[in-house]
Amino acid sequence: MSNDPLKHFHDDFFLLLEAGFIAVNAADEDSSIKLFRAAELLRPESTFPKVGFGYMHLCKLELKQAVALFKEVLAKEPENEMARTFLGICLSLIPNELSHGEKALTELAKSGDSGIKQLANTALDFVEKFVKKAPSPVQPQKPKSK
16 A cells, blocks of 8 residues: 555646636636645646746736746746746736846747747737837817817
């Protein structure tokens, strides 16, 4: 008999991760934290749960926390394209880091992974249309003629 009480659940690792990302997208922070923590218990050496937590912080625009997690993942796995893409998105939303984020996303738009390529291109479009665009002044109303 195995000494690992979680052995029965090891095959559920990716299911827990996917459910965690779905919970983030549903704005269910409590569930996403529990699901990513469960995945961490099953495979403590894996960086995937950290990417999930970083994604959660990105979606909440807690960019400092997200950047720290993605950098931690990349220190361990420099070629992790998902972490690199999310880090690029974070950086492109930080005024002093916009050019670094844009550069990273431009590189990732050439990825061989179609999902990474699409995400990077979508992020670049968003940066171009919304982040780099100067805010427009409110149009003054014309006075009513008497």
